[in-house]
Amino acid sequence: MSRAGLSRLGQRIQEPAISWLMKLTLSQPGMASLAAGFTDNLSLPVEAVREIVESVLARPRLGRAALQYGSTAGDESLRDLTSQHLRASDMEASGKPQPSSLYSPDRLLITHGSQQLLYLCTEALCDEGDWVLVEDPTYFVYLGILRSRGVRARGVRMRADGLDLAHLEEVLESMKASGELRRLKMIYSVTYFQNPSSITTCFAKKKAALALLKRYESAAGHPLYYLEDAAYRELRFAGDDVSSALVAPRGASRVLYAGTYSKPFASGARVGFGLLPEPVFTAVLRIKGNHDFGTSNFLQQLLAEALARGHFRKHLPRLRARYASKRAVMTQAIRERFPSGVRWEDPQGGLYVWATLPSRCPTGFQSRFFKQALAAKVLYVPGDLCYASDRSRRPSRSSMRLSFGGSEESGIRTGIERLGRLMEKHKL
Amino acid sequence: MSRAGLSRLGQRIQEPAISWLMKLTLSQPGMASLAAGFTDNLSLPVEAVREIVESVLARPRLGRAALQYGSTAGDESLRDLTSQHLRASDMEASGKPQPSSLYSPDRLLITHGSQQLLYLCTEALCDEGDWVLVEDPTYFVYLGILRSRGVRARGVRMRADGLDLAHLEEVLESMKASGELRRLKMIYSVTYFQNPSSITTCFAKKKAALALLKRYESAAGHPLYYLEDAAYRELRFAGDDVSSALVAPRGASRVLYAGTYSKPFASGARVGFGLLPEPVFTAVLRIKGNHDFGTSNFLQQLLAEALARGHFRKHLPRLRARYASKRAVMTQAIRERFPSGVRWEDPQGGLYVWATLPSRCPTGFQSRFFKQALAAKVLYVPGDLCYASDRSRRPSRSSMRLSFGGSEESGIRTGIERLGRLMEKHKL
DSSP states (O other): OOOOOHHHHHHOOOHHHHHHHHHHHHHHHOOOOOOOOOOOOOOOOOHHHHHHHHHHTTSSHHHHHHHHHSSSSSSHHHHHHHHHHHHHHHHHHHHHHGGGGGOGGGGGEESSSSHHHHHHHHHOOOOTTTTTEEEEEEHHHHHHHHTTTTOOOEEEEEEEEEEEEHHHHHHHHHHHHHGGGGGEEEEEEEEOOOOTOOOOOHHHHHHHHHHHHHHHHHHHHHHOOEEEOOOOTOOOOOOOOOGGGGTTTTTTEEEEEEEEEETTTGGGGEEEEEEEEHHHHHHHHHHHHHSSSOOOOHHHHHHHHHHHHHHHHHHHHHHHHHHHHHHHHHHHHHHHOOOTTTTEEOOOOOSEEEEEOOTTTSTTTTTTHHHHHHHHTTOOGGGGSOOOEEEEEESSEEEEEEESSSSOHHHHHHHHHHHHHHHHHTOO | OOOOOOOHHHHOOOOOHHHHHHHHHHHHHTTTEOOOOOOOOTTSOOHHHHHHHHHHHTHHHHHHHHHHHOSSSSHHHHHHHHHHHHHHHHHOOOOOOOOOOGGGGEEEEEEEEEEHHHHHHHHHHHOOOEEEEEHHHHHHHHHHHHTTTOOOOEEEEEEEEEEEEHHHHHHHHHHHHGGGEEEEEEEEESSSOOTTTOOOOOOHHHHHHHHHHHHHHHHSOOOOOEEEEEEETTTTTTSSOOOGGGTTTHHHHHHHEEEESSTTTTTGOOOOOEOOOHHHHHHHHHHHHHHHHHSOOOHHHHHHHHHHHHHHHHHHHHHHHHHHHHHHHHHHHHHHHHHTTOOEEOOSSSEEEEEEOOOTOOOOOOSSHHHHHHHTTTEEEGGGGSSSOOOOOOOOOSEEEEEEEOOOOEEEHHHHHHHHHHHHTTOO
């Protein structure tokens, strides 16, 4: 198809790998998909939403307000409640009081899912040719956003508790030497039960990363931001919560915090939010105005009521228990089925198990393993999709992201069984 | 505030005039605002939505589907119903059968309001420095989108039935001569009860505009699209519907049709759609995936049910009657209060009256008239906001957009009365 006349963005944009995987799933009956990042279906709060919507629409004034346009930044009461929720989480996680100013609703923006916030922040900060640092591995949809916009991504290695700080420093130092630091805008970090690795970044590392960025700001000539994607924060089923980067020194001025109600409440409701410092907040707000004037008021009222009336709070433990049990189904099956040459970690939250095969067994779309998996009717997300393509380090080509979020227990077991059989055949 | 480190877009983006106007409205008690483009509050279909949501959520399988992620293009049944709705409208308007292929759900995309579609089309087609032709006057928010993205806009004069074709040809010819035609991507036209002028473009003009664009395509070196913004199409309270540009020759390959359910059903639900030719459809779909993966499934189910169960069809006549009566309140007040030097047209649909004062009385933000109106507690949208700033022709500096959509009858009367008194003082 000729792309003549499209913008550079229009010409560059590719079909996201995940759409292709989803089409495969739908078109092949009996496919066990461990690929999609869908949330659990059975635990969706249908009854709670039913009750809330009824209570809103039964009151004509409230009902009409919900069906009318709202403001671009979002519903005031939802912003208040979100600010309180975030502050309470950080106070509990840090064991310390936190100033309300850090969580001011005035710097809080409601978005159509937190994905929209990632897009808006990137629009507000990055020109074609700019750089963003990402984690190795990282959320592949975000890599697609960067690629489509001509923004360059460089990977920073991960350890079990977050970024490899020595590598981060090395990357910053080399960018300073090459002059590329002047085009670096931010580091993008999925800090809780990371998609895809399920790694949670400890608070000390958030603090250290911010301190490192500070050291390089004068050479960069502008602020270097820390985009904290906390999409999975609430999906914790073991261990304690960790404070957000907002709490660290410079958290108020350099952290772009992206949160969501899609994953912990209802993905079909698509309500996310961002807490942002100036001048990013104002720029993002205005761009959001151009996108859509503001997120559907109806959805916002729904979430505001869910928070105010305790539905959200009551839903979380149920959801966590549900994911914990699905996780157990998957890890149990992995223990039984995967050969010892496959490395993987037991996740403490989120939706994914990240498994790494021996390096002689690549898992990418073009690999024998992937094609055989397809033939055996099991799908996963190839790990190599989750790495920025820069030549400074070698990405893992033999990993896979296995999702236990969307599938039912039997589908999880079947998928792992099929993968295990294939791994045996490859003598891993 | 320092904007160092922001992208060019982030640095360029300005506060939309309408936000400023809305803040003024909210901060000043007793302000009669004829500025906001809000929809009528009393006619919002609270009971219908209540019934629909209840019927969806009472069925657990349907309810869960509504609260789960959907596909990026949108819910299949909503796309089917939208395609049928659009085809039926065009068949009725044209009095002819229209091929179903023209309205295929495969080229239909559901968006978070039609505003998002305008943004996505612009992203897919326009680079910084490209040109878009707009109407004189045009929807000022779209001008803001273009400005923020560094896309240049040139105005084409309007007549009572749409574009001034002679002027369009003149503009195209001069762009061809200057070489700028190679950067022209499309013409943006609000074809039904235009915001702000309430002009409806007749079908002959749509056809002629497409034919003219065709003549210049080889010199442009790429397709020249016709972005038809039909946001107000359903808000018709007099006269007959007009066929969309899709029906014209090349409609299938060159028309980007933007429609919405926000205005004719519930603005708080924010569901719009686009019917697009390739390669624009695929590019827009992928960019939409990067924005938000797809519009809230919950909202889409709501609209699909509203269409399938007849709520939408039943709502329209009520809504039209309501706007017709508010329009009558405004035009009656104008007849009584505005001096004879003020020109205005009685709208046949939409939400606005466009009034033009004698040219010696400018109405812009900096004008004496605007400041006096503010002091008299009445707000309007200054007409000069609605013109592309190019030096090729003189914009109207003495017009105003008066909205009867959002205000109550008494507010409309009060606002017009205050404006009329001020006009008398200016001896118009």
